Amino acid sequence: MDLEAPKIKSAEEFFYIQRNYQKQYRDNNRFIAICGDTGCTARNSKAILGSLDRCLKEKDLSETVGARFTGCLGLCESGPLVIVYPEEILYHRVIPDDMPEIVEETVQAGRIIDRLIYRDPSSGEKYAYARGLPFYKKQVRNLLSGNWKTDPTKIEDYIAQGGYEALVKAVTEMSPGEVVQEVKEARLRGRGGAGFDAGLKWEECFKASGRKFIICNADEGDPGAFMDRSLLEGNPHAVLEGLIIGAYATDAREGVVYIRSEYPTAVEKIKTAINRAKELGLVGDDILGSGFGIQIYLSIGAGAFVCGETSALIASVDGRVGEPVQKPPRLVQQGYLDRPTVVNNVETLANVPHIIKQGAENYRATGTEASSGTKIFSLVGKVNNTGLVEVPLGMTLREIIFEIGGGIKEGKAFKAVQTGGPSGGCLPASYLDLPTDFESLTEVGSMMGSGGMIVMDEDTCMVDLAGYFLKFLADESCGCCFTCREGISRLLELVQNISCGRGSLDQLDLLKELAEVVKDSTLCGLGQTAPNPVLSTIKYFEDEYRVHILQNKCPAGVCRALITFEIIESYCNGCGLCKKNCPSDAITGEQKKPHYIDKDQCDKCGICFSTCRNEAILKQ
Amino acid sequence: MINLTMDGLKINVEPGATLLDVARFYGANIPTLCYDEALSPYGACRLCLVEIGEPGKSRLVSSCTYPAREKLNVRTNTVRVMQTRKMIIELYLATCPSSKTIQDLASKYGVTGVRFSPKNEECILCGLCVRMCEEQMQAKAIGFVDRGVNRRISTAFDRKSEQCRLCGACMYICPVCQVRCQGPSG
Numbered sequence: 001m002d003l004e005a006p007k008i009k010s011a012e013e014f015f016y017i018q019r020n021y022q023k024q025y026r027d028n029n030r031f032i033a034i035c036g037d038t039g040c041t042a043r044n045s046k047a048i049l050g051s052l053d054r055c056l057k058e059k060d061l062s063e064t065v066g067a068r069f070t071g072c073l074g075l076c077e078s079g080p081l082v083i084v085y086p087e088e089i090l091y092h093r094v095i096p097d098d099m100p101e102i103v104e105e106t107v108q109a110g111r112i113i114d115r116l117i118y119r120d121p122s123s124g125e126k127y128a129y130a131r132g133l134p135f136y137k138k139q140v141r142n143l144l145s146g147n148w149k150t151d152p153t154k155i156e157d158y159i160a161q162g163g164y165e166a167l168v169k170a171v172t173e174m175s176p177g178e179v180v181q182e183v184k185e186a187r188l189r190g191r192g193g194a195g196f197d198a199g200l201k202w203e204e205c206f207k208a209s210g211r212k213f214i215i216c217n218a219d220e221g222d223p224g225a226f227m228d229r230s231l232l233e234g235n236p237h238a239v240l241e242g243l244i245i246g247a248y249a250t251d252a253r254e255g256v257v258y259i260r261s262e263y264p265t266a267v268e269k270i271k272t273a274i275n276r277a278k279e280l281g282l283v284g285d286d287i288l289g290s291g292f293g294i295q296i297y298l299s300i301g302a303g304a305f306v307c308g309e310t311s312a313l314i315a316s317v318d319g320r321v322g323e324p325v326q327k328p329p330r331l332v333q334q335g336y337l338d339r340p341t342v343v344n345n346v347e348t349l350a351n352v353p354h355i356i357k358q359g360a361e362n363y364r365a366t367g368t369e370a371s372s373g374t375k376i377f378s379l380v381g382k383v384n385n386t387g388l389v390e391v392p393l394g395m396t397l398r399e400i401i402f403e404i405g406g407g408i409k410e411g412k413a414f415k416a417v418q419t420g421g422p423s424g425g426c427l428p429a430s431y432l433d434l435p436t437d438f439e440s441l442t443e444v445g446s447m448m449g450s451g452g453m454i455v456m457d458e459d460t461c462m463v464d465l466a467g468y469f470l471k472f473l474a475d476e477s478c479g480c481c482f483t484c485r486e487g488i489s490r491l492l493e494l495v496q497n498i499s500c501g502r503g504s505l506d507q508l509d510l511l512k513e514l515a516e517v518v519k520d521s522t523l524c525g526l527g528q529t530a531p532n533p534v535l536s537t538i539k540y541f542e543d544e545y546r547v548h549i550l551q552n553k554c555p556a557g558v559c560r561a562l563i564t565f566e567i568i569e570s571y572c573n574g575c576g577l578c579k580k581n582c583p584s585d586a587i588t589g590e591q592k593k594p595h596y597i598d599k600d601q602c603d604k605c606g607i608c609f610s611t612c613r614n615e616a617i618l619k620q
Numbered sequence: 621m622i623n624l625t626m627d628g629l630k631i632n633v634e635p636g637a638t639l640l641d642v643a644r645f646y647g648a649n650i651p652t653l654c655y656d657e658a659l660s661p662y663g664a665c666r667l668c669l670v671e672i673g674e675p676g677k678s679r680l681v682s683s684c685t686y687p688a689r690e691k692l693n694v695r696t697n698t699v700r701v702m703q704t705r706k707m708i709i710e711l712y713l714a715t716c717p718s719s720k721t722i723q724d725l726a727s728k729y730g731v732t733g734v735r736f737s738p739k740n741e742e743c744i745l746c747g748l749c750v751r752m753c754e755e756q757m758q759a760k761a762i763g764f765v766d767r768g769v770n771r772r773i774s775t776a777f778d779r780k781s782e783q784c785r786l787c788g789a790c791m792y793i794c795p796v797c798q799v800r801c802q803g804p805s806g
Contacts, residue, residue: 304767321764324684327662480763481770482744483666486711487768490736510735517707520700521666522682 007281011172011287013165017280021160022186031066033083033589037233038226038265039072039387040079041103041172043097044192049078051096055103065107071147071234072308075135076387078118082146083130090130091116116574121384138404140366141390142374143350147234152269155276158237164282166353170245171290174356180206184353185360187372191307192217192345193420193449193525195371195438201342205250208340212252215343217313218241218259218266220303222421223472225452227376228346230388232259232266235350236273240296244283245356247294250342255296258313260303271298302410305476309524310343312478323478324524345357345450347376368394371437375448381455382409382416391436398432401455412457416540419448422469423529425536426462445536447529462541465549467495477526486526487518491534499559502550512538557619560604563620568610569594571616578608578617624692628757639683639694640668648696651705651725653712653795654683654746656689659755662747666708667725680704708733715741742796745771749790759783762790 008014015123034040034049049069056062071083078092083104091102094116100358105111117128125515127133130148158164170179184199205212215240220228231239241255247255257274259267275282275294285293299317306312307322314336316322336342351373355363364372371393377400380386384406392401397417401407408414416426419436427434438448456465470492479485494511497503515538516532520527538545547553554562567578567587574592586602590593597608609617621632625707629661633642642798643650651666663685672694680701683694695701709729712722714736724745726732749762753759754760761784765774775781 039643306767326682326693328687328689475768478766479745479768480662480664481666482664482746483708483711485745485768485771486715490711490714493737506735514707514711517704520706521669521704523663523666523682523685 001502006021007099007279009281010287011168011305014168014288018165020161021156021536023090025157025160029086030064031085032107032348033068033073033085033104034075035073035074035079035081036152037076037147037230039076040081041265045080045082047096048094048099049083051099052103055100058369059108061103061107062170068151068154069151071152072144072230072388073116073147074139074141074144074388075133075385077385084251085149089128090118090125090131090133092118096513106539113336119568120406121527122411132153135385135387135389135404135406138395138399139390140392141606142366143231143238143347143353143376144234144388144390146238147230150235151233152236154274154490154582155237155273155280158235162201162243162357163237163353166281167241167244167248168288169350170248170356171288171292176206176251179245179356182360183249185354186363186371187360188348188355189371189438190345190349191347191375191446191450193411193423195259195448197345198348201332201344202250203254205340205342208332211254211337211339212232212250212253213336213339213341214250214252215313215317215341216257216349216386217310217343218257218263218270218346219301219308219313220263220346221260221303221308221476222450222452224380224454225378227378227388227451227588229263229266231346231350232263232375233269235270236266237277238350238353239346240270240283242272242344243296244277244287245352246342246344246349247594248292252342253294255294255503256299256336258299258301258307259294260301260307262303267298267300269605274298287354298482304478305472306478306524306526307472309526312524313343314341321478323480323594324526326523334445339456344428347451350500366392368435368437370439375429375436375451375454377436377451378454379405379453381453381607382412382460383407383455393437394435396435397427400436400453405455411480412459413460414455415460416456416462418446418454418456418465418469418533419452420422420447420529420532421452422472423447423532424449424452425532426456426465426540428540430535444537445532447532459556459558461499461556462537462544463495463554464498464556464558465501466533466537468529470495473526473530477530481524481527482520483518484522484524486531487522487527488530489560490514491518491531495534498545500561501548503545505546505549508538508545509550513563515606543611553620564604565597565602565604565608566618566620567595568616568618571614573616575613577611581607581611583607622688622690624688624690624694626694627696633688635688637688639670639672639681639688639692641685643670643683643694643696648803650683650696651719652684652727653725653744654748656748656752657791659748659751662751665744665746666707668700669704671698671701698724702729705729710734711736712744715739716744716760716796717772719796741775744796745773746795747773748793748795749773752789752793757785757787757789759785761785 052067074353082091082094113129180202189195190199303476304322307316309324310326312322331341367373374390374392374394418426474488477484515534519531570593579587584603586598651667661684663682669680670681671678708730714734715725717738761781
């Protein structure tokens with residue numbers, strides 16, 4: 001492609017260039033898209049692309065059939081994913097050796113390869129076309145749809161799909177005030193956690209005078225959450241476009257993308273995106289001849305979870321230690337370099353081009369009255385279809401987990417779902433019909449957070465789970481506030497006591513009391529929400545805590561100190577498999593005679609339990 | 621001038637004052653461990669919590685860092701403030717049981733027992749010494765290292781500091797360990 005394209009100086013020039021790109025894109029109608037995002041790359045999708053290229057060359061098809069990497073296609077569980085366009089045939093769990101067959105059968109002969117198409121794990125039904133999959137059917141993929149066809153490193157792809165049209169519209173047809181008004185009317189709420197009205201924030205910043213900044217918060221640190229990463233890796237130009245529009249609306253002339261160094265691919269992609277946009281004149285001075293200009297810088301964080309908190313983020317951008325400070329003054333009054341600063345989450349910014357393009361009215365049609373638009377959740381844990389799902393706000397948890405997620409793995413029973421990352425709460429089955437919007441989730445003691453959704457089945461122990469999240473937060477707390485640093489580690493101590501069988505009912509009461517104090521007395525969002533996992537598990541699963549304390553048993557069989565392994569003599573055929581695999585040599589017995597576990601020596605690792613073919617091991 | 625209500629009292633204060641300044645000026649009794657008039661406020665000890673906002677929608681903030689704002693309703697001695705403060709003192713007592721300052725605080729607020737396992741720490745990481753060293757002594761010889769539960773105070777790279785003049789101001793200002801703390805030895 002033409003790398004030395006001249007800078008675009010007006011809206012007419014932009015649409016001329018867009019038509020060119022669209023023509024090129026249409027000429028490449030037949031192409032094969034391979035998911036090039038984290039999950040699929042880890043399963044060797046690079047080799048798949050290599051194999052495809054070789055194959056196309058051998059068959060002399062390189063000219064007529066395109067091959068490209070795209071962003072995350074969503075169904076990470078079944079990666080690597082390959083989609084054959086224009087029919088949109090989806091193949092899953094593809095290996096490099098499958099590519100010659102795909103080229104021969106599907107591209108040349110037009111036949112679908114039965115063994116590579118997706119089968120629904122619960123119903124067993126087969127789906128050949130991507131759009132027909134139940135996983136995709138219920139979703140409204142506004143933000144993620146760009147991932148399907150565009151190569152994230154190519155601005156041409158993005159522009160051909162209608163990208164940067166919103167920027168052109170905003171900069172050439174609208175005043176900053178009108179852009180703010182549009183976003184306000186769309187009721188766009190921050191997708192990073194707090195759910196603050198993005199339009200209000202912009203308005204306040206727009207009214208301030210002097211040097212201003214807009215910062216894109218790409219410091220996504222929740223365990224199990226990867227929507228910002230996928231947006232940045234799969235469609236970085238959408239985020240960039242949102243950032244530029246935001247800068248135009250708030251009259252900020254400098255933008256910063258704050259991104260964690262643990263996301264090297266995302267850093268690379270956004271860097272490429274900024275450079276390509278600069279080359280076309282979409283970033284820089286005098287964009288599209290409007291007189292408005294913006295410089296965008298990258299700031300790479302060292303990966304502290306607390307740096308996702310906006311005031312800590314600003315300290316980090318500034319080169320100081322990432323510690324939150326007291327608000328007020330709020331950041332729109334006094335932020336980076338003591339100047340008015342707007343900090344928006346990646347997903348919030350990615351929503352902006354859609355609002356400008358389709359108008360606030362149309363945007364508001366999706367979602368609920370108070371929470372409009374769509375939200376990306378990273379659906380992980382014990383569900384059949386783990387991956388990224390984008391749904392209208394207000395969809396019930398049941399629809400997300402059971403219809404899109406395909407239900408619980410191995411037919412087990414649903415136990416709880418943790419929304420909002422480590423600071424969110426665990427909701428039991430009785431709340432499955434709860435709509436997922438900001439208010440409903442907060443009301444029942446959880447939160448929207450950035451959109452992590454961890455599904456748990458009957459084999460999860462809630463005490464152990466609360467301990468896991470507390471441990472994460474104890475490590476990630478900045479340690480400034482005494483109640484956060486010491487409070488979380490004491491909460492952890494109490495929870496660990498309970499899971500070790502050393503707990504008492506008094507300790508359970510103390511746990512509740514301390515959790516409330518930590519929630520109440522800490523400075524920033526991290527500490528204020530840190531007790532949520534404890535409080536919500538106690539609220540909905542107090543019985544489980546009581547069983548741990550009073551009966552010294554772990555009902556889910558997770559807490560090692562409270563479980564024992566035993567061999568049922570009548571079931572054991574003496575195959576010796578458990579004895580062979582036991583790492584602590586705790587199993588004795590002669591061949592073909594019942595074996596025996598020495599409980600003092602047993603480490604309770606559970607290997608015997610999972611290796612026994614006769615179900616002779618009893619876990620209690 | 622800023623108009624606000626504190627414990628039912630209507631008060632006028634200069635802009636720039638913190639809630640702790642106001643409270644202390646009007647005689648409200650608010651304990652602190654990380655605050656010193658000569659140093660910038662830090663908000664780490666959380667003892668100076670006050671309740672702000674209307675009942676029902678109120679929240680607790682550290683008064684040493686919260687600026688006085690127009691029409692703010694501040695209450696310094698509600699049940700919520702007192703209960704939270706007592707729990708925080710209990711946590712302090714469990715962390716540093718041998719500190720005289722903390723023992724005195726506990727007796728003053730009626731904390732008679734500790735339900736957590738005692739830790740015998742020597743430092744509560746209030747950061748007074750760090751700020752003293754930086755702001756008053758202009759030395760920046762010590763600072764915080766690491767984060768979360770591993771946070772501690774030390775010199776750069778745990779080596780003997782070239783900036784340290786062994787002035788002892790850090791030991792002088794320390795509210796807790798005083799005797800046992802040996803200053804920034806390398």
